[in-house]
Amino acid sequence: MATNQEDVKLLGVVGSPFFCRVQIALKFKGIEYEFVKEDLTNKSDLLLKYNPVHKKIPVLVHNEKPISESLVILEYIDEVWKQNPILSSDPYQKSLARFWSKFIDDKIVTSSFKAVYAVNDEKERQKNVEESTEALQILENELKNKYFGGEEINFVDIAAVFIAFWIPLIQDIAELKLFNAEKYPKLYKWSQEFLNHPAVKEHVPARDPLFAFFKAKYDALVSASK
Structure with a gap:
């Protein structure tokens, strides 16, 4: 503590x-x-x-x-705080964790949000959906264990909370096809394990009020673009 x-x-x-x-x-x-x-x-x-x-x-x-x-x-x-490390002490493993975390932000977080906000440009929306889904497939192939950190969560898992919680939320709001159990079975299983981890479960926000808040903003964006 x-x-x-x-x-x-x-x-x-x-x-x-x-x-x-x-x-x-x-x-x-x-x-x-x-x-x-x-x-x-x-x-x-x-x-x-x-x-x-x-x-x-x-x-x-x-x-x-x-x-x-x-x-x-x-x-x-x-x-x-050295207890419960989330990054490996091995320089190579540490560099990999940095790489994949930046990959998540650059290729999945950014393109997913762009897909949501491209309400009046279907071509732009589809381009960003494709970029997101291609990146998710790369992560699906990369996931070898229960977590990206092996048997316990690490830096990459924490960075990927966006995939586990926010992508299902925003794809429902904007009616996008980004992430499902059929296309990404390993990643989907990881997301359920991750969201049920005690350190995670306590801090992901309640879905319903967050959905209502972002849906209202999204609907206003759609109305304004017409």
């Missing part, structure tokens, strides 16, 4: 996959922290102070030192 000498704050928004990553890592490590809820439509002075470059969440503040960008924060957490 974090000691009394350590002040750990986490600025974020429930419903963000990037914020959720950090919550899972902190839970996995057994680190207590103060959750500072942000309003992204009216960003706090604290957020602007701690992340003046991107002005985004999440931001981890450890003893008044801010760290931004979820994957960078995960590495920091693993370096500072």
Whole structure:
């Protein structure tokens, strides 16, 4: 657990996959922290102070030192708190974890969101759906064990929370065909195991209110594009 000498704050928004990553890592490590809820439509002075470059969440503040960008924060957490490591000490394995986590952000997170927002451009939507599904197939082929980390979750599993929870959500909202058990049996089984892991289950948001919130935003986007 974090000691009394350590002040750990986490600025974020429930419903963000990037914020959720950090919550899972902190839970996995057994680190207590103060959750500072942000309003992204009216960003706090604290957020602007701690992340003046991107002005985004999440931001981890450890003893008044801010760290931004979820994957960078995960590495920091693993370096500072050595218990329950999420990155291998082997340089090659560590580099692979970084590679696959960046692959998830660049090829799956980005293209999935682009597919959702391309409400009036079917060609653009299909292009991004294809990019997402091709990347998911690559990950399907890469998954060899219960988790990407073997028998316990690691850095890549935590980075992939977007696939396990948010892709099924956004594909239902936008009526996309991205992820299912038939096409990606190993990845789908992994997603169920991962979402039921104690460190994960506690921090993925409730689906129904999140679905209602994003569906309303999506419907408004569709209406505005007509």
